[in-house]
Amino acid sequence: MSALPRITPITPVGLTKTGCEDRPILRERGQREVFCGLTGIIWLHRKIQDAFFLVVGSRTCAHLIQSAAGVMIFAEPRFATAIIDERDLAGLADCNAELDRVVTRLIERRPDIRLLFLVGSCPSEVIKLDLSRAASRLSKSFAPQVRVLNYSGSGIETTFTQGEDACLAAMVPEMPTRDAGSAAHLVVVGALADVVEDQMQRLFVGLGIEDVQFFPPRHAAELAAIGPQTRFLLAQPFLADTARALEARGAKRLAAPFPLGVEGTSNWLGAAARAFDVPAERIEAAIAPARDRARRALGRYRPSLEGKRIFFFPDSQLEIPLARFLSREMGMQLIEVGTPYLHRQHLAEELALLPEDCQLSEGQHVDNQLERCRAAQPDLVVCGLGLANPLEAEGMTTKWAIELVFTPIQGFDQAADLAELFVRPLERRLRLVA
Ligand code: SF4
Secondary structure (H helix, E strand, O other): OOOOOOEOOOOOEOOOOOOHHHOOOEEEEOOOOOOOHHHHHHHHHHHOOOEEEEEEEOHHHHHHHHHHHHHHOOEOOOEEEEEOOHHHHOOOOOHHHHHHHHHHHHHHHOOOOOEEEEEEOHHHHHOOOOHHHHHHHHHHHHOOOOEEEEEEOOOOOOOOOHHHHHHHHHHHHHOOEOOOOOOOEEEEEOOOOHHHHHHHHHHHHHHOOOOEEEEOOOOHHHOOOEOOOEEEEEOOOOOHHHHHHHHHOOOEEOOOOOOEHHHHHHHHHHHHHHHOOOOHHHHHHHHHHHHHHHHHHHHOOHHHHOOOEEEEOOOOOOHHHHHHHHHHOOOOEEEEEEEOOOOOOOOHHHHOOOOOOOEEEEEEOHHHHHHHHHHHOOOEEEEOHHHHHHHHHOOOOEEEHHHHHHOOOEOHHHHHHHHHHHHHHHHHHHHHHO
């Protein structure tokens, strides 16, 4: 690191089974067009309100975070980049001493920080900077005021939602141990917008499941205690490492589809209810009003989507639950559903709900996928930012996959908003053509 590694300016920007799960999946390996795991900082720093994310990376990393955040957030951010420069790459500087100095200065300036993440990047991995040792050294220095953890957001062989998985997995060892003799409790795992969490909490209370916590929590001190009595529901389909770490501590995953759309949300809540022996009548009474309201709201958008053909490039790892929702509730035809990684166990309930005639692909070979997409001429393409503009220029209608991660789309009250996200680009294209 240079004599004074820069913290980049903290810019104020404020169940019909189809057998689909057994079907062959096209595995693709080749050039990829995805963001790296640093992107997760954009939503995670808003979620954990007393956490700070210090990327140890290059100017490229700083630009990625600032440009992504600059257009998408309006609150004071809690992230920055300590820039590794040429001297560090040449091995001339003592990176650890410089990192300690940057962190000390940061914590002095921001006494509100309770949890500091050192986020690794491609450059920090290239120079083999041991951020886990740095985190434990700094944690000792700043305990008990600040915990320092680390994870990697590097773009090598990852996709952008893995940043959240790596961050949450790094927090699991920090979760207190729950007494094995205590009653069963529920932990919802995966960052959800606060408004969605509040709605979910009310539904769980309606079901009689009162002991519910969300992970990640809104404040670092509110980490759920974990033990053999923990039952957890994944709210996001990209949390393989986090789930593994929780299971290693005795927690049990409740198998369910993801809470996208009316069907996904009903089944997700139903999986929790059954695990807590909630009678069927109570489940129906608790969810019927919100479910029926959501069904009516979805009805407004179905005519715009029904029969339309959609192609998913692999990007966010949300593709399979989204495809299930669009196919079963909105009547869309799935041409191809690509996903960067397919966790068959976590997605088993989703795969069982997909129609048999949709092509599933895992991994990316962007040229092959572009060829298939052009040949299919779908009505709507869901893809990353880098592919959207060229495809629009070719006359295709696109939806940015990343927008689906930044927007609250889970739960009954958001089901119509989710549908509308797919209707909008189709309407925009109609206006352009008219
Ligand atoms: S972590 Fe790697 S892929 Fe991500 S912005 Fe930095 S250099 Fe680029």
